[in-house]
Each structure stands twice: as C-alpha cells, then as structure tokens.
Amino acid sequence: MTNSKIASKIIATLFMSSLFFFFSTLSSHASEKAEFTKEELQQQKDNFIKLGIDDETAEELVQKVANGELLDAQKETEVAKHEDDLTIDTDLEEKYIEFDDGSRIQLSIEEEDVEPLIVPYDYATGTVKNNSCTSGSGYRNCNVTARYNDGIWNIRFNAKVSSVQGGYDSITSISKQAVDAVLYSVTEKKFKILKSKETSSAAAKAEYTNQFTHKLGLYTVSRSLTLYAQKDKTFARLNYY
Incomplete structure (x- = not known):
C-alpha cells in the first residue's frame, strides 16, 4: 500500500x-x-395572580419570562414612563402600577399601631414597611423592611433607622436579606450600609445587590434594592446598575 x-x-x-x-x-x-418544571411555571403564575393579574394575562407573562423576555415592569425605560404614578402617601394603603403588557408593580404602606413614617419615593418601585418604632425627646428609632415586588423578583431586607428632629438621620444596621425568584437563580453581590449617616447633601443609604440569571442561561442582570433615610423620611428604590 x-x-x-x-x-x-x-x-x-x-x-x-x-x-x-x-x-x-x-x-x-x-x-x-434545562427546562422549567410544571411546578415552577405554576408558582410563577400564582405570583402574578397574587398581584391581581387575571389568569389569561398571567399565563402570557409566564411564557414571556420562560422565553427569556424582560417584562415591562422590569425595564427601567418602561418604569420611568410611570414616574409620576410611582409614589404613595399614608392616605392610601396600597397601589398598583400596570404596564402595557399587563405586568404590575405593587406599592404599599403597612403599619403596626405606630405613627406612619414611610413613603416610597421617585420611580423607585420599592416599598418600606414600618415594623416598630420607639421615640423620645426629639428622636425616633424604627425597624423597617424595604421591599420590591413585581411578581418575578421579591426582594427585601430589614434595617434599623434613626431620625433626629433638626438633625441627621442614620441607618444603624441591616439584616435578614432575602430574594424569591422562581425562574431565576440568584447570586448575592453586595449587602452593606454605604452611608450610615445623612449629611446636608446626601441621604443615609444601604444597598442590597443581587445578580439574577435566567435559569435557561439566556441572560444575567443585576438589580439593587436601596434604602434611603433623609429629612425624617425613609424610602426605597430599585436601582438599575
């Protein structure tokens, strides 16, 4: 050969x-x-329905998420269009902001037999729950829960906030950070107090940052739930870093 x-x-x-x-x-x-289980898809649908979304729309939104699409309620550009609506005061217990694709953001203020302290701010899409407060001459210390929930990402953490009449507010501690996200895997990136005490030009600030990866590996995004204390008020917002 x-x-x-x-x-x-x-x-x-x-x-x-x-x-x-x-x-x-x-x-x-x-x-x-990788594929989603029937249980995961049903849980996601249930989360939407809990926000007051009808069954048919909830099913459509589940399919969008499963296909790797961001819902309008998750898009900074779409949320910004509703900037004037995304505030709430103590005369209203809860409020829903609905987007063109049927997705929603829920805003609420919950009280536990204490004087209302909290107001969500800006197009933060965040809420703060006032758990308990102690007060004295010229000061108030409160335990609060900052939360963002659009049915897809339910992000929250606790904080202790101190306000001084005629002085500067402060965030003294943060704890119990948690995320519920059915169709995403979550990696914590940061949970810290960035500025413990308010100044004349800036609020006290704590931040909880997570990386959300679609479970089918289609994309990864980062979102930060930020808590602010300034001028005797506490508010939260979702930041798109």
Missing part, C-alpha cells in the same frame, strides 16, 4: 471520528437542555 493511500485512510478515519464526536456531543447537550 502506497503512502498516499495510507494517509487517505488515516484522514478518513479521523474525519469520521470527528463527526461521531460532534453528533454525540450535540445529542448529549440536547438531552441535558
């Missing part, structure tokens, strides 16, 4: 081996493709 024939046979063998490896790998990857 000539050298050229031997070389041809070797090349042919290598080519067939490469094809076998390629299709075997392709088949393996296809069989390992």
